[in-house]
Amino acid sequence: xxxxxxxxxxxxxxxxxxxxxxxxxxxxxxTLLAVIYFHTQDFIDQQTAYVxxxxxxxxxATPPDKISDSxxxxxxxxxxxxxxxGLFSDTGVRLTGNAEKLPRGFALDSEPxxxxxxxxxxxxxxxxxxxxxxxxxxxQHILFLGRQQVQLDEIRQIIIRALGGAVLVILVGTALGIAxxxxxIQRLRKIQGVSQSIIQGNIDLRLPMTGNQDELDLLxxxxxxxxxxxxxxxxxxxxxxxxxxxxxxxxxTHLRTRLNRLxxxxxxxDQQQLVEEAIDEVDTVLSRFRALLRIAEISGSMRRAMFKQxxxxxxxxxxxxxxxxxxxxxxxxxxxxxxxxxLTVMGDGDLLFEAVMNLVDNAVKFASQNGxxxxxxxxxxxxxxxxxxxxxxxIPEDELKMVILPFYRSELNRHQSEGxxxxxxxxxxxxxxxxxxxxxxxxxxxxxxxxxxSNRLAxxxxx
Amino acid sequence: xxxxxxxEDDEITAKEIxxxxxxxxxxxxxAATGRDGLAQASSQPFDVITLDRMLPDIDxxxxxxxxxxxxxxxxxxxxxALSDVDERIRGLRAGGDDYLTKPFVPDExxxxxxxxxxxxxxxxxxxxxxxxxxxxDLIARIAHRGTQKIRLSPTEFRLLEYLMRNSSQVVTRTxxxxxxxxxxxxxxTNVVDVHVTGLRRKIDPExxxxxxxxxxxxxxxxx
Numbered sequence: 192x193x194x195x196x197x198x199x200x201x202x203x204x205x206x207x208x209x210x211x212x213x214x215x216x217x218x219x220x221x222t223l224l225a226v227i228y229f230h231t232q233d234f235i236d237q238q239t240a241y242v243x244x245x246x247x248x249x250x251x252a253t254p255p256d257k258i259s260d261s262x263x264x265x266x267x268x269x270x271x272x273x274x275x276x277g278l279f280s281d282t283g284v285r286l287t288g289n290a291e292k293l294p295r296g297f298a299l300d301s302e303p304x305x306x307x308x309x310x311x312x313x314x315x316x317x318x319x320x321x322x323x324x325x326x327x328x329x330x331q332h333i334l335f336l337g338r339q340q341v342q343l344d345e346i347r348q349i350i351i352r353a354l355g356g357a358v359l360v361i362l363v364g365t366a367l368g369i370a371x372x373x374x375x376i377q378r379l380r381k382i383q384g385v386s387q388s389i390i391q392g393n394i395d396l397r398l399p400m401t402g403n404q405d406e407l408d409l410l411x412x413x414x415x416x417x418x419x420x421x422x423x424x425x426x427x428x429x430x431x432x433x434x435x436x437x438x439x440x441x442x443x444t445h446l447r448t449r450l451n452r453l454x455x456x457x458x459x460x461d462q463q464q465l466v467e468e469a470i471d472e473v474d475t476v477l478s479r480f481r482a483l484l485r486i487a488e489i490s491g492s493m494r495r496a497m498f499k500q501x502x503x504x505x506x507x508x509x510x511x512x513x514x515x516x517x518x519x520x521x522x523x524x525x526x527x528x529x530x531x532x533x534l535t536v537m538g539d540g541d542l543l544f545e546a547v548m549n550l551v552d553n554a555v556k557f558a559s560q561n562g563x564x565x566x567x568x569x570x571x572x573x574x575x576x577x578x579x580x581x582x583x584x585x586i587p588e589d590e591l592k593m594v595i596l597p598f599y600r601s602e603l604n605r606h607q608s609e610g611x612x613x614x615x616x617x618x619x620x621x622x623x624x625x626x627x628x629x630x631x632x633x634x635x636x637x638x639x640x641x642x643x644x645s646n647r648l649a650x651x652x653x654x
Numbered sequence: 655x656x657x658x659x660x661x662e663d664d665e666i667t668a669k670e671i672x673x674x675x676x677x678x679x680x681x682x683x684x685a686a687t688g689r690d691g692l693a694q695a696s697s698q699p700f701d702v703i704t705l706d707r708m709l710p711d712i713d714x715x716x717x718x719x720x721x722x723x724x725x726x727x728x729x730x731x732x733x734x735a736l737s738d739v740d741e742r743i744r745g746l747r748a749g750g751d752d753y754l755t756k757p758f759v760p761d762e763x764x765x766x767x768x769x770x771x772x773x774x775x776x777x778x779x780x781x782x783x784x785x786x787x788x789x790x791d792l793i794a795r796i797a798h799r800g801t802q803k804i805r806l807s808p809t810e811f812r813l814l815e816y817l818m819r820n821s822s823q824v825v826t827r828t829x830x831x832x833x834x835x836x837x838x839x840x841x842x843t844n845v846v847d848v849h850v851t852g853l854r855r856k857i858d859p860e861x862x863x864x865x866x867x868x869x870x871x872x873x874x875x876x877x
Contacts, residue, residue: 440735440756441664448670448760451871470871478842481755485839509835512809516848544837552843614842 203375209368213361220357224350231346236322239338240303243324246336247301255330259287275321275337283333290335299325299333306337319344378407394422440480447473482617489542489620498625501540503568503575503644504529509544510551511566518555523581524563525555534568534575536644538625546621547577549614550640554581557638575644586633594631655681656771659700661691661717662733663709671704674760680767688712695721700728702767707734707745715748722749729770731763742838761824761872768823783818785877788857788865790818797857804856809834813853817866817876826873850874
């Protein structure tokens with residue numbers, strides 16, 4: 192129950208906040224670094240252009256025979272080996288300097304131009320961009336001065352490293368986000384478990400609180416207060432129901448007793464018959480009333496505390512024993528298919544008996560003449576299944592889900608004495624009390640009621 | 655004459671109980687409150703007590719507990735509108751001998767009282783039960799009607815044994831269901847009738863006068 196799936200962490204508020212801040216941080220850092228980078232590039236370009244132009248001016252003022260010497264001095268002084276000097280003949284043949292050749296199509300307009308190594312077919316063996324400036328000397332020789340943009344490269348490296356650092360920060364942040372999301376999720380899981388149990392009817396349970404007064408605690412506190420209120424109201428209603436039982440059933444019983452006494456005073460058979468019919472009517476009202484109260488009792492029952500391991504086979508054997516004569520009378524084959532191994536479930540034996548007996552009762556009642564009723568007990572993927580099947584008229588598709596609902600009575604048998612009505616509602620109440628599952632299937636006149644006695648399911652529901 | 659103390663706060667119910675029990679030959683004393691009931695039960699000998707579970711002053715459960723604690727072991731039939739099995743178990747655990755849920759058919763109450771009274775008299779460890787010419791051998795698990803031998807299924811045996819042990823008094827369907835199968839809720843269907851009909855076919859062959867009678871609206875009586 193407390194296992195946390197990664198997919199759940201994505202959804203927590205903490206994680207989403209971490210992700211949001213992480214995203215904002217990334218965008219901020221990238222934007223800032225980009226701005227710094229472009230401004231720096233601009234600045235360096237301007238500086239380079241300025242230096243190159245100044246140098247060009249110097250060289251243009253230098254006598255042609257001194258250029259070679261000046262080149263040597265400048266090259267020696269350039270400890271970083273980033274400056275390029277070249278003097279070429281008017282046909283482009285190198286005369287002196289460290290430049291191998293002139294970049295193709297370079298404009299000799301005394302203005303700095305950027306040369307990208309790729310665009311100028313491996314000009315020099317350089318990888319970096321080069322700012323160059325060229326001019327034709329009065330003797331038609333070509334003077335070329337260049338400067339590699341290594342500084343910009345270095346700055347780019349720094350920025351990339353800074354971005355790398357930011358990525359690391361984001362990764363660490365995400366990890367922290369996941370880590371800090373796990374605890375809230377574990378708490379949510381606990382709350383979910385308890386809530387499930389409350390839904391199953393354990394109205395006395397309360398949501399867990401850690402005491403650190405955070406949002407979840409506040410919420411739990413509100414819900415718990417609400418549950419207190421609901422429990423109180425339910426108790427009031429239960430009390431009212433008990434009073435109704437006491438108040439309403441008593442006059443009905445009085446009525447029945449008086450009719451009974453009246454019956455003993457009458458001699459005329461037709462009068463007796465009338466009174467007998469009246470007694471039957473009162474009995475019908477009383478039995479329906481009893482069944483409705485019984486559902487309320489089962490639903491609000493404290494009997495879970497008395498649950499123990501119940502062997503199902505003896506219970507079904509008993510039901511078989513009870514229903515065999517009735518089935519024989521109706522000419523219905525009653526088949527019980529029970530496994531060799533003993534199957535037990537956690538529950539209340541008397542209630543489970545009542546539930547299964549109701550199902551078998553319905554099945555025998557609705558089985559067609561010369562039909563069959565089969566009760567099967569089997570284990571499927573660790574869950575004990577009790578399945579009662581009969582052939583007959585079947586239940587219409589659109590009523591299948593409804594017939595289990597408490598107090599629902601089919602339009603078909605609302606006016607009949609026989610019906611699925613209260614019986615199935617009692618079954619459903621008992622099944623719910625146990626945290627089991629009741630399902631009904633009906634197709635081609637074969638109706639099947641299945642109780643899945645999953646204690647695992649029940650324990651997950653907190654039963 | 656059998657003396658009954660009826661502790662019941664509802665006057666109409668009390669009157670009905672008294673009327674019904676008188677017709678069964680009981681002499682009934684009525685106590686309208688738990689306090690009065692306790693006083694009566696402690697001061698006079700009664701053969702049996704009917705006790706309402708919900709009383710205005712002292713709770714029915716407390717009355718039983720108190721009576722049992724003070725050494726009064728008169729059989730007590732608890733009566734209550736609370737039909738929950740928990741309630742029933744609580745009532746029996748507190749010292750009640752039987753439990754009846756309102757609304758009840760007066761016949762059923764009378765029947766239960768009779769059974770309780772009979773249970774009181776220690777049944778000699780019999781090996782045979784006899785009702786007129788019907789005999790049940792408890793060891794061989796075979797019945798005889800006159801000289802005619804009747805084979806019984808285990809269920810029929812339990813049913814017949816119960817009916818014979820409580821012969822000449824009405825037993826209700828719920829009582830039968832409880833005694834034969836051990837479940838204490840109203841089966842609400844005619845399953846019990848079908849079993850009784852089956853048994854009747856065996857023990858009441860046509861050539862014999864019928865022993866097992868149906869009491870309309872109440873149950874069955876043997877003999």
